[in-house]
Amino acid sequence: MNDWKSLFILEIEKLKNSNNSKGKILLIQEVLSTIQPYTDKPEELKIFNQIQSLSKQMSVFKKDVNITNNRALEENFIPEIAEELHLIVKHTEASVDKILDIFDDISKVILKVKQTSLKDELISKSTKILEVCNFQDNVGQRINVIVNNLGDIENTLAEILESINPQIINSNEQDSPEDHLLNGPSRNAPSQMEIDDLFKNL
Amino acid sequence: MDKNINILVVDDYKTMRRVIHSLLNQLGFQNIDEAINGSDALEKMKEKKYQLIVSDWNMSPVTGIELLKKIRADNENKNIPFLMVTAESKPENVMEAKKSGASNYIVKPFTVETLETKLSSILKKS
Numbered sequence A: 001m002n003d004w005k006s007l008f009i010l011e012i013e014k015l016k017n018s019n020n021s022k023g024k025i026l027l028i029q030e031v032l033s034t035i036q037p038y039t040d041k042p043e044e045l046k047i048f049n050q051i052q053s054l055s056k057q058m059s060v061f062k063k064d065v066n067i068t069n070n071r072a073l074e075e076n077f078i079p080e081i082a083e084e085l086h087l088i089v090k091h092t093e094a095s096v097d098k099i100l101d102i103f104d105d106i107s108k109v110i111l112k113v114k115q116t117s118l119k120d121e122l123i124s125k126s127t128k129i130l131e132v133c134n135f136q137d138n139v140g141q142r143i144n145v146i147v148n149n150l151g152d153i154e155n156t157l158a159e160i161l162e163s164i165n166p167q168i169i170n171s172n173e174q175d176s177p178e179d180h181l182l183n184g185p186s187r188n189a190p191s192q193m194e195i196d197d198l199f200k201n202l
Numbered sequence B: 001m002d003k004n005i006n007i008l009v010v011d012d013y014k015t016m017r018r019v020i021h022s023l024l025n026q027l028g029f030q031n032i033d034e035a036i037n038g039s040d041a042l043e044k045m046k047e048k049k050y051q052l053i054v055s056d057w058n059m060s061p062v063t064g065i066e067l068l069k070k071i072r073a074d075n076e077n078k079n080i081p082f083l084m085v086t087a088e089s090k091p092e093n094v095m096e097a098k099k100s101g102a103s104n105y106i107v108k109p110f111t112v113e114t115l116e117t118k119l120s121s122i123l124k125k126s
Helices: A004-017 A025-040 A042-065 A078-111 A117-134 A136-162 A194-202 B013-024 B038-047 B064-072 B090-099 B112-125
Strands: B005-011 B032-035 B052-053 B082-086 B104-107
Touching: A004 A136, A004 B038, A004 B082, A025 B090, A025 B104, A042 A117, A042 B052, A078 A136, A078 B013, A117 A136, A117 B013, A117 B112, A136 B013, A194 B090, A194 B104, B005 B013, B013 B032, B013 B112, B032 B038, B038 B064, B064 B082, B064 B090, B082 B112, B104 B112
Parallel strands: B005 B032, B005 B052, B052 B082, B082 B104
Antiparallel strands: none
């Protein structure tokens, strides 16, 4: 085994066992800078580029989900995180459905109210419940972004393993049927007023 | 604004379809059907005439923008008002929707006032 490979395994082991508060992204970058000077071979440089790509994907991942601590990234078993996230979507969806059932019940009661001003006020207030339920779509789409990023990270990890030992993994990349979809909600999304201005001025 | 028009709400999220459907009910619209994606919407449009399409963008198969382009390319349906309701808020998305013939564009999450204003403007023109 080449010197850098021994060093790589050693550094990765250190990274896996580390409780360093700097987080794994910075640690991966440190590993990279430690081992990079040990080679100038194109195939080995490819591996470093893949690690760099992994590091970048993790940065994008953090930016996308606005993670303020590294707890999620400290977990080693990525598929479990994806399953957890799918469960969150499922549970929030079920909760919103229950809220909407209650809204339907309230709407039936409101129809029985005879005093017009009270009826109008109740309709206006209950409509706010519907507006608030808008959040579910954003939650679902945002979590899908996270799960897709996790998939990208897993693919890069598989490429790294395959580069070190092609027997380990038979890379079997396929285009996701959702590759053509867009990004969904973003944290710095423009306001409806800004969208209106843009739409009008086109 | 004619509240008796047939409206088709297209969204792959069941809860979102329900929210938009209920909001439209609150605004006085009663003739509302739902489609789970662009492909389902096109099927429903073969069976019934709609006077307004309210559609999400991110769906599969047949996204909202693909649905809009197909509708605008179809002689029989090309003039149906189309309101895009989506979480996509990048200028390039808004531009593409406008160029493809969207009647207006709402970013999720939105308020009932926004929905009412856009509907009023779209249905006045049509």
